[in-house]
Amino acid sequence: MSKMKSVKIDRRSFLKMLGWGGAGTALAGCDLPTTVTLEEGKEEVVSYLMPEEYVIPGIGVWYASTCLQCDAGCGLHGRVREGRVLKLEGNPDSPINHGKTCMMGQAGVQAHYNPDRVTSPMLRKNGTLQAVSWDEALSELNGRLGAVSGDRFAMVTGTVSGHQAVLVSALMEQMGSSNHFAHETINARVWRQVCEDMLGDPMPRLRLDKAQVILSFGADFLGTWLSPVHMATEYAKFRSAPRGMLVQIEPKMTLTGGNADLWLPARPGTEGALALGIANFVIERGWNKVNVTPNVRRALAEYDLPKVEEITGIPVSKIKRIASLLSERSPALVLAGASAAGFEDGYESVAAAMLLNIIVGAVGETIEASAQFPEAALLARQGSTADLIKFAKGLENKAFDVVLFANTNPVYTAPEALGLEKGLAEVGFKVAMTQFPDETAMLADLVLPLASPLEDWGTHVAAYQAGGDPVISVQQPLMEPIHKDVRGFGDVMLGLLKARNKEFEQFADYYAYLKTAMLNMPGLADKDNKNDAAWNNLLQKGLLSAKPAKGKLSIKAHTVEVAGYQHSKEYPLHLVPSARLGLWDGRHANIPWLQEAPDQIAKVVWDSWAELHPKTAHELGVKNGDIIRVSSASGSIETQVYIHKGVHPDVVAVPMGQGHTAYGRYAKNRGANPLKVLNPITDKKTGELATHATRVKVSKVPRKNILVKMGGSETQMGRPLVRTVSADQFRRTEGEG
Amino acid sequence: MQFANRTSLNNAAAVSIRRLQAKLVQCGKPFYLLMALAVMALLPLTAMAELPVPSHITPPPGEHEGEHVPQPIEFPHDRHVKDMKINCMYCHTYARRSKVAGIPPTSKCMGCHKVIATDRPRIQKLTEYWEKGESPRWKKVHDVPDYVHFTHEKHIRKFVFDADFPVEDVQQVCGVCHGEVREMTVAEKKKPLNMGFCRRCHEANGGPGDCWKCHK
Numbered sequence: 004m005s006k007m008k009s010v011k012i013d014r015r016s017f018l019k020m021l022g023w024g025g026a027g028t029a030l031a032g033c034d035l036p037t038t039v040t041l042e043e044g045k046e047e048v049v050s051y052l053m054p055e056e057y058v059i060p061g062i063g064v065w066y067a068s069t070c071l072q073c074d075a076g077c078g079l080h081g082r083v084r085e086g087r088v089l090k091l092e093g094n095p096d097s098p099i100n101h102g103k104t105c106m107m108g109q110a111g112v113q114a115h116y117n118p119d120r121v122t123s124p125m126l127r128k129n130g131t132l133q134a135v136s137w138d139e140a141l142s143e144l145n146g147r148l149g150a151v152s153g154d155r156f157a158m159v160t161g162t163v164s165g166h167q168a169v170l171v172s173a174l175m176e177q178m179g180s181s182n183h184f185a186h187e188t189i190n191a192r193v194w195r196q197v198c199e200d201m202l203g204d205p206m207p208r209l210r211l212d213k214a215q216v217i218l219s220f221g222a223d224f225l226g227t228w229l230s231p232v233h234m235a236t237e238y239a240k241f242r243s244a245p246r247g248m249l250v251q252i253e254p255k256m257t258l259t260g261g262n263a264d265l266w267l268p269a270r271p272g273t274e275g276a277l278a279l280g281i282a283n284f285v286i287e288r289g290w291n292k293v294n295v296t297p298n299v300r301r302a303l304a305e306y307d308l309p310k311v312e313e314i315t316g317i318p319v320s321k322i323k324r325i326a327s328l329l330s331e332r333s334p335a336l337v338l339a340g341a342s343a344a345g346f347e348d349g350y351e352s353v354a355a356a357m358l359l360n361i362i363v364g365a366v367g368e369t370i371e372a373s374a375q376f377p378e379a380a381l382l383a384r385q386g387s388t389a390d391l392i393k394f395a396k397g398l399e400n401k402a403f404d405v406v407l408f409a410n411t412n413p414v415y416t417a418p419e420a421l422g423l424e425k426g427l428a429e430v431g432f433k434v435a436m437t438q439f440p441d442e443t444a445m446l447a448d449l450v451l452p453l454a455s456p457l458e459d460w461g462t463h464v465a466a467y468q469a470g471g472d473p474v475i476s477v478q479q480p481l482m483e484p485i486h487k488d489v490r491g492f493g494d495v496m497l498g499l500l501k502a503r504n505k506e507f508e509q510f511a512d513y514y515a516y517l518k519t520a521m522l523n524m525p526g527l528a529d530k531d532n533k534n535d536a537a538w539n540n541l542l543q544k545g546l547l548s549a550k551p552a553k554g555k556l557s558i559k560a561h562t563v564e565v566a567g568y569q570h571s572k573e574y575p576l577h578l579v580p581s582a583r584l585g586l587w588d589g590r591h592a593n594i595p596w597l598q599e600a601p602d603q604i605a606k607v608v609w610d611s612w613a614e615l616h617p618k619t620a621h622e623l624g625v626k627n628g629d630i631i632r633v634s635s636a637s638g639s640i641e642t643q644v645y646i647h648k649g650v651h652p653d654v655v656a657v658p659m660g661q662g663h664t665a666y667g668r669y670a671k672n673r674g675a676n677p678l679k680v681l682n683p684i685t686d687k688k689t690g691e692l693a694t695h696a697t698r699v700k701v702s703k704v705p706r707k708n709i710l711v712k713m714g715g716s717e718t719q720m721g722r723p724l725v726r727t728v729s730a731d732q733f734r735r736t737e738g739e740g
Numbered sequence: 741m742q743f744a745n746r747t748s749l750n751n752a753a754a755v756s757i758r759r760l761q762a763k764l765v766q767c768g769k770p771f772y773l774l775m776a777l778a779v780m781a782l783l784p785l786t787a788m789a790e791l792p793v794p795s796h797i798t799p800p801p802g803e804h805e806g807e808h809v810p811q812p813i814e815f816p817h818d819r820h821v822k823d824m825k826i827n828c829m830y831c832h833t834y835a836r837r838s839k840v841a842g843i844p845p846t847s848k849c850m851g852c853h854k855v856i857a858t859d860r861p862r863i864q865k866l867t868e869y870w871e872k873g874e875s876p877r878w879k880k881v882h883d884v885p886d887y888v889h890f891t892h893e894k895h896i897r898k899f900v901f902d903a904d905f906p907v908e909d910v911q912q913v914c915g916v917c918h919g920e921v922r923e924m925t926v927a928e929k930k931k932p933l934n935m936g937f938c939r940r941c942h943e944a945n946g947g948p949g950d951c952w953k954c955h956k
Binding site: 053061062 | 806838839840845877880883
């Protein structure tokens with residue numbers, strides 16, 4: 004015994020020994036008959052009847068297409084092997100994404116191969132949806148459309164562009180209706196309006212790469228804002244020497260906030276006041292590059308720093324630091340996203356940020372006129388929540404007899420308070436064109452199964468054009484439809500148009516329509532082309548660039564009036580329904596890869612959670628994993644607590660995306676949907692849903708969950724796994740690349 | 741227990757080869773070749789059937805008693821290979837280009853059998869498939885698990901093209917893993933095609949030893 008005791012085996016040696024033993028076992032196992040798919044004669048192998056010339060089994064061929072996982076319009080290359088698409092990557096020729104994709108783009112194949120696709124048309128008979136043939140479905144639909152007049156017909160889509168937008172407009176025209184609603188929960192509608200009003204260009208090009216400092220009021224440009232993959236590329240240039248500095252002001256840390264050099268949570272809804280305070284200080288010090296009118300100057304003078312500190316909760320010293328950064332590190336760029344725009348005075352807050360841009364001389368330097376695609380009919384009809392609210396109002400007034408939904412799921416994304424479900428119950432005939440049995444489809448009277456984006460034809464003009472010549476991106480099928488009874492969106496629309504206008508009958512299908520239309524485009528016009536060379540080249544490249552309709556920026560700085568901060572006794576906290584690159588607005592909750600990909604900040608998987616500041620959690624007496632009820636005036640949700648310093652103490656942040664009541668096996672009955680409990684408050688100027696304006700109270704529910712997340716521990720247990728430097732040392736070296 | 745015995749034998753053989761190689765590296769090249777041949781002849785488990793083994797390959801020891809797998813058409817490899825002297829890669833045309841060797845497309849069968857042996861029942865059955873526009877649903881005989889990345893193309897390149905091995909004798913190379921197909925009707929699995937078999941061959945013939953070369 005004593006001899007054994009003298010042999011010290013530490014943990015490392017023990018693991019080493021175990022490792023060797025394990026290796027020995029593995030080698031001994033090499034010759035054991037394995038049972039994995041090796042049994043002879045169990046699997047089938049079917050040869051081609053007649054192979055295509057260029058097909059070699061086992062060798063992938065890459066085809067160009069367009070990503071439809073969000074509306075940024077990234078170009079794709081898809082690897083196809085033996086007639087199956089296996090892998091998606093970015094199209095290197097695309098000026099938007101330069102050969103890169105985000106994880107949602109990568110996961111496009113899982114939407115395509117999803118086991119819960121709708122595979123045949125379904126018509127509601129005796130209260131239940133029953134499979135019917137396309138003939139029956141379309142004759143029913145055409146009959147209903149024939150019986151409805153003008154504005155009693157409504158169509159609800161997501162962002163739609165290119166020739167699909169042309170077909171949507173054509174159908175609306177044939178129906179004599181002006182009620183096309185484009186709905187996107189994650190949008191930059193307020194930003195666009197401010198840019199249009201103050202710069203004369205709704206979508207100016209943002210030169211992140213030229214900026215030396217970026218001050219972002221909740222614009223999560225690396226995750227969910229405008230064109231994330233493009234912005235990430237520009238951000239990399241911004242960060243390469245000399246290293247640009249990023250300051251992020253937001254109530255809940257986003258992916259962009261996590262990357263910031265300085266992350267500050269202003270009191271929710273006071274971003275505008277902060278921007279005005281910084282602007283005031285910049286002018287006071289004479290650091291402004293552009294002079295403002297006396298009117299604006301007077302209005303700004305009200306925002307002296309102590310007052311701004313009182314409103315925003317950001318110390319005067321920090322405000323001064325930000326202001327000096329903006330002037331020292333020229334050119335600067337100021338952005339404003341959802342958490343600044345999502346209030347009743349959201350427009351004003353974003354305008355305040357834009358005013359700051361004007362004052363520090365960013366306009367013309369880091370904000371350039373956009374290069375717009377010259378064909379106006381093909382431009383993106385961008386989705387908004389203002390459209391959703393207008394649609395809900397219409398339902399309330401019983402204004403529609405037939406509603407056609409396409410590629411959108413407003414029954415899931417609309418706040419309960421908009422009364423969408425109740426309103427829809429009154430609509431005579433509801434049609435859902437969709438790939439999946441989502442919440443909207445479950446309420447519909449007719450469900451038309453659409454081909455997946457990887458099986459369908461289309462063209463897309465991104466709303467945010469990245470610079471250089473603007474492009475139209477071609478979406479071509481990467482494989483035959485998996486399910487034989489689905490149809491492309493364009494094909495269904497063309498079918499509906501043919502039944503109403505003989506002119507469309509010259510096109511056998513949407514492919515024929517698209518080919519004719521594209522070959523008549525200015526950049527491609529080649530009517531004598533007999534051998535399809537132009538068309539084939541276009542498909543190979545996936546993109547057509549056009550000479551831009553060049554815009555010009557004209558500054559119109561005006562006074563901005565932001566509301567002060569109101570405390571509330573009954574509802575002390577703010578609900579932040581945070582958007583994330585991954586599940587997005589909930590449309591990707593049925594993709595297992597995105598469910599299992601940990602949230603970039605909280606690292607939680609497969610579930611919802613509520614982020615609380617440690618101080619708030621302590622006051623409420625809750626710990627990680629405790630279930631809380633988050634109640635607003637419009638309803639309540641229950642979810643688990645995740646305690647995190649990256650939220651403002653007055654905030655409870657619940658990510659969007661979960662809480663589906665339908666939408667297939669991976670999404671259904673998982674987590675909670677914060678959008679449901681939002682109060683129907685809107686931005687006064689644009690009518691956008693004020694997503695961040697809802698006040699809530701939190702109560703403890705006597706239940707507990709084990710918080711499932713990557714990296715269960717917040718510390719490194721004394722092991723230097725990630726090397727760190729002190730903030731002081733970092734400050735000394737920053738800017739040296 | 742049988743497996744365990746064989747494993748230890750094979751491991752012992754592999755070890756002795758390595759030791760010999762280590763010694764041989766110090767000697768001249770002709771001596772190396774000579775000794776390598778001698779070692780091959782001495783190893784009891786490397787004894788092959790009548791099919792000659794190309795001199796530049798050290799075949800890994802290991803046999804497998806494959807079952808006779810009934811196929812939709814009892815395709816006679818013997819007739820095509822032994823009697824008609826058709827090259828393996830005439831039909832399995834993808835072997836030199838891709839990871840899979842490929843089952844020949846039905847159009848290739850019909851290229852000959854539109855006119856040849858049209859009175860035989862098997863050819864009539866094939867013609868029936870062709871006229872219906874279908875391919876026979878063959879049963880897989882040789883396979884590796886999905887977590888193994890095996891590519892025919894690299895092996896054919898190394899052992900045939902890079903080695904200047906005459907392409908007309910390619911069945912000797914194929915036979916190292918597929919056995920003597922020229923004596924079979926439908927293919928039967930004659931080699932274990934498991935990791936031990938692969939590793940022994942890689943060790944004896946200088947194949948890569950990194951895990952990720954195959955498991956990627």
